[in-house]
Amino acid sequence: MRTTDGGFRAEAVTALAARDYHHASDAYARAGWRVLSAPRNDPDVAPFDPGEKGWVGSGLAHLAASTAAARVAGTPARATDRAVHGVAAARDLRRAYADTHPARAACFDEFIADFHALGGLDGVGDAYEDAAAAHREAAGSVASPQALATTPLFEAAAVPVKQLARGQADGEIAVSWDDLHGGDPGDPGAFLAHRATYKRQRLPGLVEAAVDDGHLAAPRGTTEYATDHHECPACGSRHVNWVADSTLCLVCSRPTEPTNE
Template identity: 65%
Template sequence: MTDEGYRTTAVAALADRDYERAGDEFTRDGWATLAEPRPELSPFAVDDNGWVGRGLAALSAAVAAYRVAGLDTRATNRAVEGVAVARDLATDTSHAVQSACFSEFVADFKTLGGLAGAGDAYEAAADEYGDAAENIDSPQAWGTTPLFEAAAATLKQVARGQDNGEIAVTWEDLHGADPAQPGAFLAHRAAFKRQRFPTLVEQAVADGFLAAPRGTTEYDNANHECPNCGSRDVNWVADTTLCLRCSTPTEKR
C-alpha cells in the first residue's frame, strides 16, 4: 500500500471512531512518507519545499488519535519518535527558517504527547524564527510551503472538531500582522500554538472525538445527508465522503 493508501484508511478509521486504528494507519503513513517524501527526493536531505514535513504531520496526527483513544503510552512513544525525527531533520537543512519550523514540530509533538517542556520548546522555536529573520525574503512564501503547511495540519484538525467542523485556525491566527518583520511574523506561529494547542488537545481527549482533516467542502449538498446529525454539509477527504460537521460517512439521498 502507498502512503496515500494509509492516509485513506486512517481517515476511514476516524469516521468509524476507531481511533486506535486511525493512529496505527497515520503512523504507517508517516513512516512511508518519511522514507520517500517524493519519488525524486532523499529522506535525508530537506528540499526547499520541505515535503518531508508531511511525514511528520502524519505522525503528529497519529499521536492525537492515540490520545483520544486513551492509549497514552503509545501516544507518548510516538511523540518521542516525532521529536527525535524532527530534531534530526533540522540538521539536514541549510535554511535556518526551516530548522525553526522543525523546532515548532518538536513543540507540537511534546504538546500532543503530553511530554514535559512543550512551552519552552515553543519559545525556542520562536527565538529561532527571530534569529533567522535576516535571511527571510518572504515569510508568506515560506509559510505556504509543504513543510509549514504540514506543521499546521494537526492543529487545524484538532481545532475543527471543536468548532462544528469549520476552519477554526486561520492564516491570520497563526501569523503576525506585519510580514515586513519576518521573524515576528513567523514566530507568532509558535506563540499562538503555545497559548491554544494544549487546551485544544485536552478538550479533544475529554470529548473522545478527533475530526477528520478538512478537504474539499460543500454546504447544503443536494445528494448527501449525514445519518448521525442530519447535516447536508459535506467534506470530501482522502477518498471518503464525510459529514463536514461530525466526520460521519454520509448517505446518498
C-alpha cells in the same frame, strides 16, 4: 502530486470516521513512516536533502495525527511513544536543514513543540519558546515570510492545530492564516514566530478537549455546504467533506450518505 503515504492516510481517515482511533493512530503512523522514508515518487527528493519545499514535513504531520489519535483512543503511553519518536525524527531532520535553511530548520522546532503538546510531554512551553526564538534568529534569511509559510513544510506544520481545532468548531475552519501568523510580514521573525506563540496558547487545550470529547475530527478536504445530494445519518447535516478516499459529514466527520433527491 503530493507525498507518497502508501494509502495509509486514507485508511486513517476512514478509521477516524468510524471512531476507531486505535486503527487511525496506527494507520497515521504507517503513513508518516512511509513519507519519512521517501517523501515523493521522485529519486531526487530524499528526506535528508534540504530542499526548498520540505515535503518530508507531511510525514511528521502524519506522526502528529497518530499521536493525537492515540491520546483520544485512551492510550496515553502509546501517544507518548509516538510523540518521542516524532521529536527524534524532527530533530534529526532539523540538522539536515540548519546550515543552509535556518528558517526551515525553525519549522522543525515547531514540530518538536507540537509533539510535546500532543503527547503530553514535559516542557511544552519551553519547546514553543525555542521554536519562536529560532524563527526570530532566522529572520535575516527570509526574503518573503508569506511565500515561506505556504511551502509544504510550513503547511504541514499547521495541520495538527487546524485538525484539532475542527473538532471544537463543528468542522469549520477554526484556525485562520491571520490567527497563525503575525500582522507584519515586513518583520519576518515576528511574523513566523507568532506561529509558535499561537500554537503554545491553543494546542494543549485543544488536545485536552479532544480527549475529553473522545473525538478527533477528520482533516478538512474539499467541502460543499447545504447540498441536495448528501445527508448525514448521524447528525442530519447536509454539509459534505471530501477528504482522502472518504465522503464525510463536514460537521461530525461521520460517513455521509447520498440522498435520493
